[in-house]
Amino acid sequence: MSDCLFCRFVAREIEPAVVAETDLSLAFKDINPQAPTHVLVVPKRHVPNAGALAAYPEELADVIDLARTVAEQEGLDSGYRLVFNTGADAGQTVFHVHCHLLGGRQLSWPPG
Secondary structure (H helix, E strand, O other), rough: OOOOHHHHHHOOOOOOOOOEEEEOOEEEEEOOOOEEEEEEEEOOOOOOHHHOOOOOHHHHHHHHHHHHHHEEEHOOOEEEEEEEEHHHHOOOOOOOOOOEEEOOOOOOOOOO
């Protein structure tokens, strides 16, 4: 989708700060980090939200696996959080599903 920011990242029309990539997913640094490690992991296929991603189990598994790989690369041995915001009320601002990988500090609960 030409109007989707993350599709433009995947197409490299805009170059994000890529930290890892597979054939199906792309991981890049968040421009507004909320933790010392804050990476977004997106499927390369345009899917609007996490609920819709369930229809693509291979891509869903790849997003989670790439997040795990990045967490290992970042040394997040003591823990990390994966967050999918789905819909405007949950804080989703780019409607291309993305997983937030957060770590590098003690994360409080409940969030938000």
